[in-house]
Amino acid sequence: MQNDVIVVGGSYAGMAAALQLIRARRTVLVIDAGLRRNRFASHSHGFLGQDGMDPAEIAASARAQLMAYPTLTWVDGRAEAAGGVKDAFAVTTADGAQHEGRRLLFAVGVTDQLPEIEGMAERWGRSIFHCPYCHGYELERGRIGVIATGPMSVHQAQLIPEWGEVTFFTNGALALDDAARADLKSRAVTIEETPVRRIEGHADVLLADGRTLSFAGLFTASRNAPATPIAGTLGCEIDETPFGTQIRTDATKETTVPGAFACGDVARTPHSVSLAVADGAWAGAQLHRSLVF
Incomplete structure (x- = not known):
């Protein structure tokens, strides 16, 4: 089965993007390794409507809301490789399974180098x-x-x-x-x-x-790098910033590889849950437009 969009990374930005797409009745596959950046924190602050909540509960609630939509598929696992071109991408997971999609979205987050x-x-x-x-x-x-x-x-x-x-x-x-x-x-x-x-x-x-x-x-101030090199292996340009490295995107969140997008901490600074959600929502809408126009 070819999905409309494969989202690599199912944390806040990835889920926010997926929500826009499934509400447009597009088929979306989320591949998530389950390693949220803020998994060490017991409380999340500064996110309107969720201030003081356990970030694990925020993520779990968001995932449950996504799973209510019939065009969403969720795979628990690590995406190891990505290849192909616009309208014909493929992502291979650690178990050897290959998934196909017309578009890719990298929402893999970052690692903190302390x-x-x-x-x-x-x-x-x-x-x-x-x-x-x-x-x-x-x-x-x-x-x-x-x-x-x-x-x-x-x-x-x-x-x-x-x-x-x-x-x-x-x-x-x-x-x-x-x-x-x-x-x-x-x-x-x-x-x-x-x-x-x-x-x-x-x-x-x-x-x-x-x-x-x-x-x-x-x-x-930790130095950041993409949590996985998968976008770079596809050919996406990586930028050096004062905070580390991130995936280069344009105003629509598309990377330098046509049809491949990126959002969240891996594609913007500064970083917070609320900013990641906003970036993901924008990326999801722009991904949808790329499929329409």
């Missing part, structure tokens, strides 16, 4: 975050640490004082010029240049000189 600091990975999404709009309010204007990963971290340190008293750990990731130092000082940001040794407890930063500084939460 600083190599002991104790950081296991606290990611729990007491260490990237988005203050998603998690800053719950820190109750307490002490917040920002751990630098590069020049973009200065912007993070400038913004986060809106949510609490900030200490900026440069951690050897950048050299601050006089202008940046003056700006951070004007925002009451404490600059700490002693290297970070590891993270302990809830959000305790152990420094190389033996000091331990405790915080309500920590922020860092």
Whole structure:
């Protein structure tokens, strides 16, 4: 069977796109490996109508709503390869099955490449975050640490004082010029240049000189990359951004391969659930138009 659209990735952006298409009575196959980016977080914030909800519950409810439509098929599995051309694409899953579609949509999400600091990975999404709009309010204007990963971290340190008293750990990731130092000082940001040794407890930063500084939460700017290379192997161009790499798309969310589209975190910055849903909804409508016109 040839589907109208194969959606690779069934998280928020992919499901939002699929919803537009199945409501246009198009046949849609969603292939999902089940690894949502925010699977480590227990609460999702900043998404209108779902503020404070468990993100797993949001995803499960959305999937149940999609499954009520007869033209949707859902495959739990990992898409390993994609080939073909517009109107004749094929996606192969890890079990060897091949699925055909007239259009492709990559909504595979991204991986977060964190600083190599002991104790950081296991606290990611729990007491260490990237988005203050998603998690800053719950820190109750307490002490917040920002751990630098590069020049973009200065912007993070400038913004986060809106949510609490900030200490900026440069951690050897950048050299601050006089202008940046003056700006951070004007925002009451404490600059700490002693290297970070590891993270302990809830959000305790152990420094190389033996000091331990405790915080309500920590922020860092992870570097992102597509969660799977499948779009690149099809031939889609990948762009370098200040945040990492992402799939290049035009205003309609079409990639550089005709008939293949991309949306969500893998195709835009900045990242949040609400922005991913909006991007997916737009991509779904544009995919439908490409089938009509």
